[in-house]
Amino acid sequence: MTDARSVYSMCGMCATRCPIRVTTENGMVTWIEGNPYVAGIDGALCAKGSAGLSLEYDHERPQSPLIREGKRGEGKWKKATWDEALDYIAEKINAIKSQYGAKAIALADRGGLFTDLTKSFVKAIGSPNYLDHDDTCAKNVNMALQSLIGYSRGDIGYDFANCKYIVLFGRNVFESLQVKEVNNILDAMEKGCKITYIDVRATVTASKANKFLMIRPGTDYAMILAIINVIIREKLYDIEYVNRYFNDFSELENFIVPYTPEWAEKETEIPAFEIVNVAREAASAKPKVIFHGGWMLSRYIDSFYASRGLFILNALLGSFETKGGIVIAKGAKDAGKKGLRSLSEGIPEPQDKIFDATLPGKSLGTGHVVNLYKVIKTGQPYNIKALFAYRYDPMASLPDPEEQKKVLDNLDLLVSIDVNYSETGWYSDVILPEATYLERSNIVCVQKGQKPNFFMRRQAMKPRYDSKQGWEIFTLLAHKLGAGQYFPWKNIEEIWNYQLEPTGYKIEDFDAKGFVSLSKDPIFMPRDAIKFTTPSGKIEFISEKITKVGGKPLAEYKSPKNPEEGSFRLVFGRAAMHTHAQTQNNLYLNEIMPENHLWINEKEASKLGIKNGDKVEVSTDGYSGIIKAYTTAYIHPKAVFMYHGFGSEVPLKTRSFGKGLRDTKFQKGILETVDPVGGGVAYLEAMVKVKKA
Structure with missing residues (x-):
């Protein structure tokens, strides 16, 4: 007799x-689908989410x-x-604490909705050193937004479903995809919303956009300044x-004043009239317009100012809180409800x-992973x-992994806690295997938004190997470390009850749909009484935060250096079926894209005698690799481009081992090259040479 049941949970194939x-x-997972009760999801999953079954039943992951x-x-x-x-870990940690104190311990987290657990653990063992991956993702965006309106990136959301005009600078929404976001954008497009996409290459998002503008690498900030110029000069703002x-x-x-479209055309190679058109079209749709501030905006040395400029455009057009x-984004308090109790209470x-x-x-800001390496x-x-x-x-996501190894060799202990074998795990002293997202429950989390919710990830099946759930691992570590x-x-139910006690909700309230909605209707502040969390309570062009680190509200534009003859700026990005460097060994997803290729402009390729499909050598500063040209x-x-996350050096991942090239290995010498104000890694300041192999 078959014992069949449904479990509402949360996907773990990417950070969404x-x-x-x-x-x-x-007791075995046989099917995964999107939650049909969540608007915008409506039962849908992306390729990565569908491949969760392959992750679960794969033996090429840590088993003990x-x-x-x-x-x-x-x-x-x-x-x-x-x-x-x-x-083993406790003995090492106690020796370190005895010699250097608890401050000598750090924990680097992927981040996300469940960080109350890890932050509480670090606090419990007496260390102040919790950090996340944001230097390699949205640190510039986060700092830019905070300096302008006070709120952080996690405190805002994009109402794509009701938008009339969207401008995306390299925000490749249809490949770096989030199911709900993509569905909302497609719904908006059906209702007449227009998209303008600006990037150094034509992505899937470019193919969906109403207009694609190819920009010279490193000049996004110039175009943004010119759009601001038009909107102010022509009084198109709200x-x-x-x-x-x-x-x-x-x-x-x-x-x-000096940053005119005609000036920007010389920098960006985008005609002045196109820049003017973007400004006018956006203004005509105000306030239902979105200049996306960037998701992963660790790109250039001026990406903080590019992001700040994009958010200034939203402010000018009155699109904040509309x-x-x-x-x-609203939380429990905004909905008139009490929030979850933090696990750190009393520590x-x-x-x-x-x-x-x-x-x-x-x-x-603080907690920069690049500063940790320093x-x-x-x-x-x-x-x-x-x-x-x-x-x-970090060894797969930060630049120059060989330089990273030299830094990490200064550690007495490096521990990797992960579902997969990672490049960092392979260089660690200890690997602790976490149960897959289908095998584990997590602490209750808040998903803030127009209609905030409490969500719960529930264990669907028991771990197949000798792995443990995250809450178990950190509980055991806490006990070993005093x-x-x-x-x-x-058990997890004790944690859930502790978190939920102030809210009045019970565990069984999550049974029907997997979440508890805190508001029936979208929550908006009155248009004439929006509360920004800056010192002045307003949108601040001049920010004391920026001034304190020696920055300016908006910096004078500096033209990026062009690559030398025969060299190219190396650009990277994500494919829709892969999550960073995590999924290339997944059986299903590896079949779709087993390796990456090098995109190169066909005219430049012709000069080098390179044809489509030829093997080419990519090199920089003593390192080289072979890859197929596209x-x-x-x-x-x-520019040349390769998808991120390939070229694994972990031999136990047999499907992805040595397949393709790792973009980070060509980012030689820029481990500490960051945006001086925002702190985001300036990945795209790397140059490479290309020749036929």
């Missing part, structure tokens, strides 16, 4: 964490704790019990909104400051000797 419904038979026996990266491991692995909410408008008005614009604050709080010459290398302002990498793979009093949990008219002549 779409709500899902899982079908099990006799592993302790390194050979040299770091050599691939010699001892299979261990959990007690052996945790005791005068009432600007007068009510904009501080220092006259300073912006004066700054922008239907069809950028909405300030003493660490005595020390986070590692880069007093670091000289640092950019905005501190590990130099021992200043204090030593970091232990690093936990939780669901985070902080068990702060992690008294015996010649096309739809990439700028000064």
Whole structure:
């Protein structure tokens, strides 16, 4: 007799964490689909989400704790019990704490909805050093937004479903996809919404857009300044909104005068009339217009200002906190409800400051992973000797992995906690296998938005191997490290009840749909009473935050250097079926895209004697690799492109091992090259040479 049941949970194949419904038979997952009760999801999944079954039943993932026996990266491991692995970690950590203090321990997290657990763990063991991956993603966006309106990137949402005009600078929404976002954009397009897409190459998003404009690499900021110029010069902005909410408008008005469309045409290679048209078309749709501020905007040395300029455009057109614009995301309190209880409640604050709080010459904010590497290398302002990498793979995501190895060799302990074998895990001292998202429950989370919700990821089946759920791992570690009093949990239900107690909701309230909605209707602040969280309570062109780190409201534009003859700027991005460097070994997804190719402009390729499909050598600063060429008219002549995440160096991942090239290995010498104000890694400042192999 078949025991079939449905479990409402959350996908874990990428960081979007779409709500899902899982079908099990006799305790084994047999089907995954999008949650039919969530608007915008409506039962849909992307290719990655559908491949969750392949992840679950794959044997090429860590099956038990592993302790390194050979040299770091050599691939010699001892299979261990959990007690052996945790005791090994505890012995190392206690020695480090004895010599350097708890501040010598850091945890780098992928980030997301469940970080209350990991932040509480770090706090419980007495360290201030929690950080996430944001330097390699949206740090510039986050800092730019905070400096302008006070809210962080996690505090806003894009109301694409009701938008009339969308401008995307390299935000490749149809490949770096989120199911709900894509469905909302498609719905808006059916209702007449227009999209303008600007990038150095024609992506899938370019093919869906009403207009695609190919821009010279590194000149996004120039075009953004010119659009601001047109909107101010022609008085296309929302005068009432600007007068009510904009501080220092006259300073912006004066700054922008020289940055005309005619000037920008010489920089961007986009005709002046096209720039004027974008400004006028956007203004005609105001306030239901979105200039996307960027998702992964770790690109150029001026990407902070590019993002700030994009958010200024939204402010000028009155699109903040309006239907069809950028909405300030609401939480439980905004819905008149009590929020979840934090797991950190009652845990003493660490005595020390986070590692880069007093670091000289640092950019905005703290917890920068690039700064962590500096501190590990130099021992200043204090030593970091232990690093936990939780669901985070800096050696695959940060530039120059060989330079990273030299830095990480200064650690006494490197621990990887992950579902997959990662490049960082392969270089670690200990690998602790986390159960897959289908095998684990997580703490209750809040999804903020126009209609906020509490969501729950529920275990659909028991772990197939000797892996553990994240909450179990950190509870066990806390007990081994003498902080068990702060992690008294015996099961996930105890954690859920603790979190939910102030809210009045019960675990069974999640049974019917997998979530609890906190508001029946969308929540908006009154148009004439929007509360921004800047010091002035208004939109601040001039920001004290920026001034304190030596920055300006908007910097004077500096033209990017062109690559030398025979060289190209290396650009990378994501494919719709892969998540960063995580899914290339997935059986289903590997079949669709097993390796990456090098996009190169067909005219430039012809000069080099390269034809489509030829093998080419890509090189930079003593490193080179062979890859197939994809010649096309739809990439700028000064750039070449490869999809990120390929070229795995973990031999146990047999499907992806050595397939394609790793873009980060060509980003030589730029590990510490960041936007000086926002702190985001300036990946696209890497240049490479190409020749026929």
